[in-house]
Amino acid sequence: MTGSGVVVARHKTAMKRMRMSRPTAQALSESVLRKGDTFFDYGCGHGVDVALLRAEGFAATGWDPHFAPAEKKVDADVVNLGFVLNVIERAVERQHALRDAFALARRVLVVAVRVEKNLLAGEDFEDGVLTKHGGFQKFFTQSEFREYVEAILGVKPELAGIGVAYVFKSEEARHAYLSARLLGRRLEFRTELLDLFAKDALAQELLAKCRARARVLRRAEFEGFAALAERFGSEDRVRRLAARLLDPDALAALREERKAALLTYLVTSRLRGLAYPKASMLANDVLADLRTAWGTYERAKAAAEEFMFLVGQSDAVNIACQASAVGKLLPEDLYVHRSAVAQLPALLQVVVEMGRLVVGPQEAEIVKIARDGRSLSFLWYPQFDEVAHPTLDKSLRVHLPRADFQFRDFSASTNPPLLHRKEAFVSEDYAHRGRFLRLTAAEERAGLLGSAPGFQTEWLALLASKELQIAGHTLRRSKGAPSRPHEGSKATIPPKPRSATPTARPSSSS
Ligand SMILES: C[S@@+](CC[C@H](N)C(=O)[O-])C[C@H]1O[C@@H](n2cnc3c(N)ncnc32)[C@H](O)[C@@H]1O
Numbered sequence: 212m213t214g215s216g217v218v219v220a221r222h223k224t225a226m227k228r229m230r231m232s233r234p235t236a237q238a239l240s241e242s243v244l245r246k247g248d249t250f251f252d253y254g255c256g257h258g259v260d261v262a263l264l265r266a267e268g269f270a271a272t273g274w275d276p277h278f279a280p281a282e283k284k285v286d287a288d289v290v291n292l293g294f295v296l297n298v299i300e301r302a303v304e305r306q307h308a309l310r311d312a313f314a315l316a317r318r319v320l321v322v323a324v325r326v327e328k329n330l331l332a333g334e335d336f337e338d339g340v341l342t343k344h345g346g347f348q349k350f351f352t353q354s355e356f357r358e359y360v361e362a363i364l365g366v367k368p369e370l371a372g373i374g375v376a377y378v379f380k381s382e383e384a385r386h387a388y389l390s391a392r393l394l395g396r397r398l399e400f401r402t403e404l405l406d407l408f409a410k411d412a413l414a415q416e417l418l419a420k421c422r423a424r425a426r427v428l429r430r431a432e433f434e435g436f437a438a439l440a441e442r443f444g445s446e447d448r449v450r451r452l453a454a455r456l457l458d459p460d461a462l463a464a465l466r467e468e469r470k471a472a473l474l475t476y477l478v479t480s481r482l483r484g485l486a487y488p489k490a491s492m493l494a495n496d497v498l499a500d501l502r503t504a505w506g507t508y509e510r511a512k513a514a515a516e517e518f519m520f521l522v523g524q525s526d527a528v529n530i531a532c533q534a535s536a537v538g539k540l541l542p543e544d545l546y547v548h549r550s551a552v553a554q555l556p557a558l559l560q561v562v563v564e565m566g567r568l569v570v571g572p573q574e575a576e577i578v579k580i581a582r583d584g585r586s587l588s589f590l591w592y593p594q595f596d597e598v599a600h601p602t603l604d605k606s607l608r609v610h611l612p613r614a615d616f617q618f619r620d621f622s623a624s625t626n627p628p629l630l631h632r633k634e635a636f637v638s639e640d641y642a643h644r645g646r647f648l649r650l651t652a653a654e655e656r657a658g659l660l661g662s663a664p665g666f667q668t669e670w671l672a673l674l675a676s677k678e679l680q681i682a683g684h685t686l687r688r689s690k691g692a693p694s695r696p697h698e699g700s701k702a703t704i705p706p707k708p709r710s711a712t713p714t715a716r717p718s719s720s721s
Pocket of ligand 1: 276304
């Protein structure tokens with residue numbers, strides 16, 4: 212596909228998918244594929260990704276033995292081999308396709324395969340299913356996939372998700388990806404950004420109002436929030452920048468956070484079998500942060516080496532869980548909202564990162580870390596912010612010693628586990644924390660949380676038995692019930708229809 216996208220037009224009627232394939236979309240969203248890159252789609256099918264990327268201004272081409280055989284195979288910064296390995300029946304041909312695609316990649320090869328269905332009941336299996344002669348399908352397991360790519364290419368892949376891997380051509384490129392992922396998000400650490408923020412007229416107005424209120428304001432409380440979020444990245448970042456300028460203790464806490472992030476990055480680089488990045492590979496601000504935290508980069512590496520001994524030690528993980536300033540500690544596990552993962556002790560961040568080594572980064576609302584350090588789970592609670600007691604939708608449990616995982620889908624459950632006391636999971640500066648706290652206080656006053664049921668049916672029964680309902684984040688008396696002095700009044704939340712009995716129980720009354 213080097214021409215004008217004719218392949219797409221010609222096969223329009225036979226096409227099942229008009230959106231970008233999952234691996235390409237992910238590479239774009241993670242800046243593994245970025246503006247200015249060339250892109251080659253090896254086994255491009257009908258050429259949907261190529262057409263969509265061209266529309267976005269990318270120099271994108273593709274080749275396919277069945278759908279675009281006349282097109283040229285060319286090298287490119289990013290090469291995609293999406294759901295191709297599954298359909299090749301002969302092992303020799305499969306190996307050839309993988310090697311050939313990798314040889315064409317200048318910076319990174321994105322490989323995606325379909326993984327065993329029984330492990331992933333909730334996955335979108337429409338992805339990549341374009342072929343009309345797709346009789347043969349080889350399903351991989353996640354670990355088989357990783358081992359296969361490494362064995363054929365002789366390079367450790369970076370797992371980007373279930374059945375998706377990035378294979379970088381150089382350690383430098385892999386470090387650039389890792390440091391962007393592990394260190395890049397928290398731009399509020401950058402002093403130049405802080406200076407810019409301090410000098411910004413609108414930010415000064417916000418800071419003055421925050422000082423008057425002795426706290427960081429929420430979006431609804433300051434009109435210029437949207438403009439500031441636009442200018443500085445996000446609402447969360449604006450709040451953090453403001454917090455850092457308002458409170459010297461917040462600054463010290465942020466320094467500790469940064470130190471933990473740097474340690475996590477260095478340690479998990481080593482766990483990936485990578486050498487420490489050369490100083491010249493690191494961004495200036497990262498190097499400056501390393502020197503602030505440890506004096507010299509050499510000392511930072513020595514600290515990381517020492518830290519490596521703690522990884523995988525159950526006692527050390529348990530102590531770190533107990534010492535964590537964030538998250539909700541239960542007898543077996545520590546539960547933490549994704550907003551607070553960056554504030555976990557470094558050892559726990561390493562545990563989370565080890566889970567990501569197996570299943571790739573996951574955007575679940577809650578991470579559950581086993582206190583013995585042997586497993587962790589990504590738990591999806593959609594509408595965590597909106598719903599007072601969100602219910603579990605799906606979970607991905609990673610068993611670290613075996614490097615495997617188990618997926619469970621609760622979306623059809625009529626009695627899913629649910630969360631109480633949401634404020635316990637999130638970071639101190641989480642935008643909705645105040646709302647969560649107020650609801651918890653009201654529920655405590657109403658005697659609901661002594662031994663609150665961890666499942667929806669029993670929880671709703673308890674509310675009903677006390678003639679109470681919850682609307683938004685407000686507890687109120689049920690319609691028709693005689694009113695009592697201390698409770699408010701708003702409408703009710705109807706329970707979501709569900710079925711099956713789950714075992715995961717992030718019970719939260721403790
Ligand atoms: C499931 S489709 C995926 C298409 C596209 N990459 C996507 O993600 O939508 C698999 C494609 O692999 C192509 N294919 C089959 N054998 C191949 C080979 N040896 N080398 C490259 N592509 C091949 C098929 O023609 C088919 O278009």
